[in-house]
Amino acid sequence: MIGEQPPREKADFIPWLPFLTLLLREILRFLRVSVQTVLTPIITASLYLFVFGATLGDRISVVEGFSYAQFVIPGLILMGVINNSFANTSSSLFMARYLGNIVDLLVTPITAPQFILAYTLAAMLRGLLVGVVVWVISMLFAPLPWIHPLLALLMACLSSFLFAQVGLLAAIFSDTFDELSMYSNFVILPLIYLGGVFYPISILPSEWEFLSRLNPLLYLIDGFRHAILGVGDTPLSTAFGIAGLIALGLFVGTTILVHLGYRLRS
Amino acid sequence: MVSALSIKNLSKNYNGDPAVKDLSLQIEQGEIFGLLGPNGAGKSTTINMVAGVTRIQQGSIEIFGYDNRRDYRITRRLTGVMHQEIVIDHFFTIDRTLRIHSGYYGAPYDEAWRQLLIERLDLTPHLHKQMNKLSGGLKRRLMVAKALIHKPRLLILDEPTAGVDVELRHNLWHLVREINKAGTTVLLTTHYLEEAEQMCGRIAIMNQGELVALERTPDLLNRIYGRQLFLHFERPVDNLPEQLEAMGAKLSENGLQMVFTLPRDRSAGDALREVCRLDLPVREIETRKAGLEEVFLELTGLKNRQGRAL
Numbered sequence: 001m002i003g004e005q006p007p008r009e010k011a012d013f014i015p016w017l018p019f020l021t022l023l024l025r026e027i028l029r030f031l032r033v034s035v036q037t038v039l040t041p042i043i044t045a046s047l048y049l050f051v052f053g054a055t056l057g058d059r060i061s062v063v064e065g066f067s068y069a070q071f072v073i074p075g076l077i078l079m080g081v082i083n084n085s086f087a088n089t090s091s092s093l094f095m096a097r098y099l100g101n102i103v104d105l106l107v108t109p110i111t112a113p114q115f116i117l118a119y120t121l122a123a124m125l126r127g128l129l130v131g132v133v134v135w136v137i138s139m140l141f142a143p144l145p146w147i148h149p150l151l152a153l154l155m156a157c158l159s160s161f162l163f164a165q166v167g168l169l170a171a172i173f174s175d176t177f178d179e180l181s182m183y184s185n186f187v188i189l190p191l192i193y194l195g196g197v198f199y200p201i202s203i204l205p206s207e208w209e210f211l212s213r214l215n216p217l218l219y220l221i222d223g224f225r226h227a228i229l230g231v232g233d234t235p236l237s238t239a240f241g242i243a244g245l246i247a248l249g250l251f252v253g254t255t256i257l258v259h260l261g262y263r264l265r266s
Numbered sequence: 267m268v269s270a271l272s273i274k275n276l277s278k279n280y281n282g283d284p285a286v287k288d289l290s291l292q293i294e295q296g297e298i299f300g301l302l303g304p305n306g307a308g309k310s311t312t313i314n315m316v317a318g319v320t321r322i323q324q325g326s327i328e329i330f331g332y333d334n335r336r337d338y339r340i341t342r343r344l345t346g347v348m349h350q351e352i353v354i355d356h357f358f359t360i361d362r363t364l365r366i367h368s369g370y371y372g373a374p375y376d377e378a379w380r381q382l383l384i385e386r387l388d389l390t391p392h393l394h395k396q397m398n399k400l401s402g403g404l405k406r407r408l409m410v411a412k413a414l415i416h417k418p419r420l421l422i423l424d425e426p427t428a429g430v431d432v433e434l435r436h437n438l439w440h441l442v443r444e445i446n447k448a449g450t451t452v453l454l455t456t457h458y459l460e461e462a463e464q465m466c467g468r469i470a471i472m473n474q475g476e477l478v479a480l481e482r483t484p485d486l487l488n489r490i491y492g493r494q495l496f497l498h499f500e501r502p503v504d505n506l507p508e509q510l511e512a513m514g515a516k517l518s519e520n521g522l523q524m525v526f527t528l529p530r531d532r533s534a535g536d537a538l539r540e541v542c543r544l545d546l547p548v549r550e551i552e553t554r555k556a557g558l559e560e561v562f563l564e565l566t567g568l569k570n571r572q573g574r575a576l
Contacts, residue, residue, distance in 0.1 A: 013343060013372045021369025029357050101353045104412070107317045108370040109339040266280075266320045 019114035022105070026122030030088055037088070037126060038133075045080045045134040049073070052198070053141030063200055066229055069142035073135075074152075074225040075197030078159055080134045082220070085127035085160040086188055089119045089167030094180050097171065102264060112259035116168065116251065123164035124157060131156055147230035151240075155227055158243045159220040163188075165250035172254075172263050191217045196225075201233050219243055268331040270295045270420050270451035271316065276325035278311055285311040287475040289325070293420075293468075298442070298452040300466035300483075302459065304566050308475040309455045310350055313424050316453075317347040329420055343371055346418030350425045350455075352405045354397050360408055361393040364415055371416035383411045386441055403430050410438065414445065421445065423454040427461065439465060459562055463487070473566040486561055495526040495534050496552040497541060507544055513537055 030037040053069040060068045096102040170183040195217030223239025226232025271293040278286040286308040293299045314320035327334045329341040387407040427435040471479040502521030
């Protein structure tokens, strides 16, 4: 009998439990569909590695002292990190909005920063997991020198964090699957491909090099590669400075939108 | 004692169309309170503003004395909401969903309470099933469990029995009564007016975003109609006697039935005395009190709009 239960006093509250629960929920969500969320991106990245590592890897060199495979692998690792961080937050939040179960979160005491950090950390875990597996597979094709391993890890985390915010924003501003796919196909993909994954911008004509420097992804990819190979198109401090500022700006913007309930609460 | 829910001058527009207009009401601790109204009356919008799903445009809402915007981390812990639409997380089982939902509220894990809800809502055989394997009734039961898992002091049920079978409705209302007895205040909306009549101590009726009635249920039932006196005859009565017509009587069923609509302050004795004096062939006498449905139709103006569904 419910009446025989101990008197129900005002329930105790564990302030960080809502955050930890949402984080756990997000991790369990992507693990439950791990073929789609982890295995498929790894296979895609492995195909890139095969094409650029096994076929072209030793035949051309775009940076002195390194094979093409060694040049392209850091970019492919970061591409996996970025794509999966974006995909995790964007698909999870968009589906919650689309199916209506976002209200389960809106009625809880979770704060906007907790909400964003839980989504973001789960996306980072997925992105970094894919990145690590791509790196392990890449060892079959070419060894990397890892000149500044901690800086490389920091840039991978920063990139993942940044694109998790972009994913949240895409989910907030999209009303249909078509709109959501536009962000990945017409924004993320071109920025990645033109951001120096496959070539150094120093080999471009000056006007194209100038345009490439306006692409924020350049600083993430080049900074990551610079930390691993020890050479890059941009100083590490510039790359980290720009990446950090963009990540912070996006986090603040996303926090304000979620706090206001913009396009989340009616 | 502070009110469980205090709504003051609440208003909300959607694209310029008013959904809730200057609504004020208070629900005291320990009440079972019914919020009724036709579709589009503004009930769900009101509930969504209380729960925090919809932003408040004007006015204020206090839950146990806490402002639900400024002190939302407190008010949301104190409130449990079962939404009208079925909202479930398709990735998880019932078991996992309840654990996650408890955590969302920052509530310390209480296995005894969780087990109690699972048993009372008859969810035990379905705990480890995937959501897409659950029937509509099971999903509704899960939503009730989700609303209660963090032991709220204010339970909001928005159309909890829509589309569920008789047994589940019976069990659900039994559970709600028990929870209410244990100290939880209940705010419910339902289209089953007889349920509201039986369950609620007080009822508010909304229409087109406005509050059109807020009274104790018996007072509301007595508000418009008194009662009706039905006389069933052994054989048809061809003509309605003038004296009875003057008392408001009407013939129906081809003269086999006579109906008196009696105002609240009028005794049935006058009518019966006149019927006896005229020696009409009465077989049976029946009185009926006005139901909530009649009151509802009158107050919302639906009675004059034939064919419109409730």
